[in-house]
Every structure is written in C-alpha cells, then in structure tokens.
Amino acid sequence: MQPTLVAVAHGSRDPRALHTVRALLDRVRELRPVLDVRLGHIELNRPLLGDTLQEVSGAAVLVPLLLGRGHHVKRDLPASAARAAHLRIRVAAPLGPHPLLVEALYDRLVEAGWAPGTAVVLAAAGSRDPDSAADTRRSAELLSERLGGVPVVPAYASATAPTVPDAVRALAARGHHRVAVASYFTAPGRFAAQCAAAAPGPAAAPLGAHPGLARLVLLRYDHAAAAAREALVPSCRPAGQRAGQPVPAGA
Template identity: 85%
Template sequence: MQPTLVAVAHGSRDPRAPHTVETLLERVRELRPRLDVRLGHIELNQPLLDDTLDQVSGAAVLVPLLLGRGTHVKRDLPASAARAGHLRIRIAAPLGPHPLLVEALYERLVEAGWSAGSPVVLASAGSRDPDSAADARVTAALLGERLGGVPVVAAYASAASPTVPDAVRALAARGRHRVAVASYFTAPGRFATQCAAAAQGPAAAPLGAHPALARLVLRRYDEAVAALAAPVRREHPLELATA
C-alpha cells in the first residue's frame, strides 16, 4: 500500500482558510485518485495533526503546506511524528522554494491586474528562523526572473524585516510606484489580508487551490516516498577503515 499523504496546514481563524485547503486537497485527489489523502492542522482548526495521525496505519508522509523552512517544519512536525509511534513517517520538504510556486504566484498577479514592468513585493508571514527568510528571498529572485527582471522584494507580516508596508514605501521612494503585492500564502487569513492592504497597485490573491500547487504537493510526496523506500546503505568495514 502507498503511504498515506497527510497534508499539514497551519490553521487559521479565518473561516475561508479551511475551505481553501480542502479545495486544494480535492485537486490533489483528482490527480491521484487511489491515494489516501488526509488533512491535519498544526493549530486552530480541526482536525489537528495528532488526531489525524491517530487514524492512520502503516506509513505516512507529512507534506507541510508551508512555503519555507521554519519552526513548524523543523520542530512541530517531527514532534508530532515522534508521538505517532505506530506509524512509519517521513516528513516531506516544505512547498517552497520551487518553480511551480513561482508559476502560481505569476498567474495570481496577472489575475489581479499586474502590468509588465511594475515592481512587486512578495509578502509572506515571516519567521524568526533565518532559513525561512532565505527561502522567501530565493522565491522572490525566481519570481523576478519570471516577471522579466522587474524588482521583487521579499517582505513579511511579522517576525522579520522588512515589513510589507516598509518595502512598498522603499520602492515608492525610489520612484517605483503602483507597487503590486504577491500573496505568498497558501490560504486567506489575517496576515494575507494585512499585506494586501499595503499594496499601492494590484494585490494578488493567496495561492489557494491553484493547479500548480496541487501538482507540487504530489511532487513533495513522491520525493519523500522515494526516500522512505530507499534502503539504508551499510558501509563495509573496509570502506570505513579507508575512508
């Protein structure tokens, strides 16, 4: 049997968020009808991840619906996996950075009315983990290339700098007006709404159930399954002695 795909969402008080995530997972199921796809939240929404894992048997791959490395990926998911001692678990990489995310960001910007040449602020939640900011900067650089070389500045709703309003003002001070905001969020929520309000130009919708995001969820799952199935190579004593 294939390992169960457990998509891990952060959770939000915004009632639109769980619906958006469920719609995304319906797209995933359409792409892979025979795969058992379930949902668990880190906090705020049901089902919580630990409760979902209690209902799974055999093996599972946790696919974080998160866009970079940070505390949730590095600590919370491994802690949940450790508590689910009845399962063989592999934790997939976060969704970002990846070209499929960039394609989704590009299409959301075009849908919002972005015009060629206009600068963009890539708005994400933010984290105190420097790896999270590094991942956002990589995505900003990739998006800038996709947009034809326009400036794309990574900015954050909390915990890191620059903030989205500061990034918009800095671009405007350099003569870059009608600054668009690309919403680097998987679902609607308080941070996404706050960031969109800072735009001087178009404000893109969150990534949501974009088809590219559904394909990326399965790609991260497949990568983790391959690692889960790979045999552990045991070094020959002679190899160890001569290494």
C-alpha cells in the first residue's frame, strides 16, 4: 500500500486560503487518482494536522505546503509525526526552492502584467531561520534566471529584512523604476495581501492551484516515500553491503 499523502498547510483566517489549498489538492488527486490525499493545518483552520493523522493508518508522508526550511518544517512537523505513534511517518522537503516552483512564479507574474525588463521583488512571509532565508534567496536567483536576468530581490512580511517597500526603494536607487511583486505564498492571507498592497507595479497572485505546484507536491511525496522504502532495505541486506547496492537474488 502507498503511504497516505498528508499535505500540511499553515492555515489562515482568510477564507480564500482553505478554498485555494483544497483546489490545489484536487489537482494532485487528478494527477494521481489512486493516491489517498489528505489535508492538515498547523493552525487556524480545520482539519488540524493532529486530527488528520488520527484518521490515517499504516504509513504517511507529510508534504509541507511551505516554501522553505523554517521552524514549522524543522520542528512542528517532526513533533506532530512523533505524537502519531500509530503511524510510520516521513516528512518531505518543503516546496522551495525548485524549478517547478519558479515556473509557477513566472506564470503568476505574467498573468499580473509583468513585462520584460521589469525588476521583481520576491515577497515571502519571512523567518528567523537562516536556512529559510537561504531557500528564498535561491528561489530569487532561479526566478531571475527565468526572467532573463532582471534583478529579483527577496523581501519579507515579518521576522527579517528587507520589507517589500524597502526592497522597492533599493531597486529604485539602482535605477530600476519599474518593479513588480511576485507572491512567494501558496495561498491568500494577511501577509500575501500586505505584500501585494506595497507593490508599485504589477502584483502577482499567490501560487495557489497552479499545475506546476501540484506536480511539485507529488514530486516531494515520491522522493520522501522512496527514502522511506530505502530505509527499510538494510535489514534485508547481507552484512557489509552498502545502501544503494542491489540485494542479490536469493539473499
């Protein structure tokens, strides 16, 4: 049996967020109809992750609908997995950075009216975790490449600097007076709206149910599920055999 895919959203008081996440998971189910796909939230929305895990049996892969290696991915999700002692759980990598994510960002910018040569602020939630900031910077670098080399500056709604207005001013000081804002959020919410409101030009919508994002959710799931299977193989290997080596026939 395949492990259940449990998509983990942050949660938001914005009613559009839950609708958006459900639409994304509908796309995931269309791509993989035989896979059991569930939803759990870290906070603010139901179902909460702990409640979802209580309804799952056997094995599960938690796929964070989050874009970097922040506190939720490093602490909250492993803690939730540890509390679900009846399950074998693997936590997948966050969605970012990845080329599929960059394609979704590109499409949302074009939909919003981005024109070639326009600099971009990549607006993210923000985290004090340096790995999360590194992931956002890497996504900004990949997006800059996808946009033909125009500057893409990361900015944040909370926890760290620069803010979106500060990033816009910094670009203007470098001679870039046409600036668009890319939304580094999976769903609508307070931070996404705050960043969009600070845009001096086009403001892209959150990534939402973009087809590339659905494919990326499944890719993260597949990698984590494969790692979980690999972790079970050593008990079947002859002594001294390394991970990755095939098990001889009859062993």
